[in-house]
Amino acid sequence: MVLITLVSSDEQNFPVERELLKQSGTIETLIVNMNLDDEDTDAAAMPIPLPNVKGDVLEKVIQWMEHHKGDPVKEGDNEDNNAEIVVPQWDDDFFKPAMYGSKHLELTVAASYLDIKNLLTLSCKAISNTFKGKTGPQIREEWGVPNEFTPEEEEAIRKENEWSE
Amino acid sequence: MSLSTWTGSSDVNASTRKPIDFLNLPQNVLEDVFKLLDDRSLSQMREVSKFAKNSVDSSILNVRKTEILYEADSEAASVSSEWHHFIQSVAPPKFNCIIPVLKVSKQKIFRKILFIDSIKFLLNVADIVDVISIYVLNKSELARIFITLIREILNRRCTELHTCEMTHVLSQHDIKTILKIIHTMDKKVSFAGYAIPHESNVYSKVGAYQIEYPGYRGPRTGGTEISIKHVDFEG
Known part of the structure; x- marks a missing residue:
């Protein structure tokens, strides 16, 4: 089994099975550019630095990729339709402990940076699910966003939004 | 951890x-x-x-997938100020214009716009929306540039183009040209319009595109409906 070492921004090393990394468009491109798939290249001696991903987040990303090993990898732009996406139970349980904390957001940003489309879609869907059926003030309360609007501004936006009620 | x-x-x-x-x-x-x-x-x-x-x-x-029906009329005096407002609002958008944009995913919008002054405008729209339907009464003006217009629109963000019977009725040569054009594009597109009835008007597949003639004939020109769609197109 070929292992490739990923190095997080806080310089933690993560040896990862080559096959898993096919889920990441960014890493796949780096592997190709660094010729790490060539038989003559000593992949173990050439770690891939990921300066935008912290160690604890990268660990979660790898954990997610391990669970989704063998899943079809999406290509092209993310054009998923809201109605078609369901967050599987395993992923829901995976995201839930950190859902309202910075770590889930960091995981989502890492999925975007690493171009792991399935993780990004499910992670964004999990976030969007927290907004479903909620009013603006309820979302503010849940996510700890301060209210910047005057009552008049709030009323004006509500009027603009009436068409969607 | x-x-x-x-x-x-x-x-x-x-x-x-x-x-x-x-x-x-x-x-x-x-x-x-x-x-x-x-x-x-x-x-x-x-x-x-x-x-x-x-x-x-x-x-x-x-x-949001945005769909706009673009209606042109040679009798119209000028490009609608409302549509100018729409385009001006794109950068930066203002919400009084965004509301109809949000709504267009649900309902189609008709506006009458002078054709000859509106090509640039139409291409601007093609840069920002996914679906365009063109309805043009002054077809003699449009016929000269119809294929070029299709190419220019589908080369932009727009991936789905509909034209009506009165816009232009395609010849067999036009259809071949359209097929050549869309096969050079990196994206999957769909075109629907009207063609001159021909004995070869049956379902066929050319490269990555399927051509269908649903059977409907336009009452004004006698042109028959045609759909040219990438086999993997998801509209």
């Missing part, structure tokens, strides 16, 4: 207030979240904060 380290929150067990603002997400990721919201939730997002409101308003064209 402990749960508290991973969650990044000291009050993870608290059922209500959480200290982290999801609006810190990069704009492209925020747009990915917005894409997954229904219209009502997206509207509610505008009530969360000024930043959230601006983010929704400025990204709406990216997060």
